[in-house]
């Protein structure tokens with residue numbers, strides 16, 4: 001791991017006050033007990049057959065079934081705590097912005113672990129588990145800009161008796177509420193909260209990219225990877241199984257667990273501050 005610390009540490013030091021873009025996927029939350037979507041861990045819940053559950057088509061056909069599935073998943077997400085990888089990214093944000101650099105995190109995760117850890121500059125490109133929204137497009141609580149705090153919506157009746165009548169409903173128009181997440185059969189432009197245009201700008205203006213725990217199987221990783229390739233900037237992927245599945249030969253794969261590697265990188269950066277030439281002399 002020493003070599004990996006050196007490689008990424010040096011790249012971050014050489015970046016100076018440039019633009020650092022970090023893209024995180026389910027792999028970063030695995031150490032917090034949230035199963036990955038398409039990972040190889042035995043608990044990966046997002047197997048091919050399950051992808052069908054996270055679609056608008058399924059929501060329309062069987063909202064009761066989809067809400068039961070989501071509530072189960074959101075329960076696991078709500079109980080999870082940030083792990084050392086989330087914490088180290090906050091340290092990295094502080095370190096880099098103190099040097100005058102720009103830090104942006106784009107996460108594919110719907111959990112709330114980055115915000116719980118204290119990350120400031122972040123886009124949740126696939127939505128969030130702590131909000132819901134009205135399924136009626138154009139309603140003030142639905143697309144394109146509306147949503148509700150999930151904790152303020154009563155799910156008790158539905159949990160006690162999961163029927164169509166007990167589904168949570170919009171306080172504004174009475175339509176059925178839906179998860180505030182991007183379904184597989186929807187587009188990033190579906191809701192303003194996904195902040196897709198901003199994410200594209202971040203990809204275009206990045207001087208260094210770090211992917212963490214992503215399987216490169218969603219649109220947003222393609223957009224970042226393509227921008228990185230075209231601009232010929234340093235691109236890293238922290239992924240314990242990444243050597244087997246690198247989508248691009250010029251991608252520097254660091255085959256470590258993020259919760260182990262990232263804290264070491266931060267330690268390296270903090271003990272390795274290049275002192276100014278005049279302050280350096282002992283005499």
Ligand SMILES: [Zn+2]
Pocket residue numbers: 134135136139140141142170171172173174175
């Ligand atoms: Zn509504």
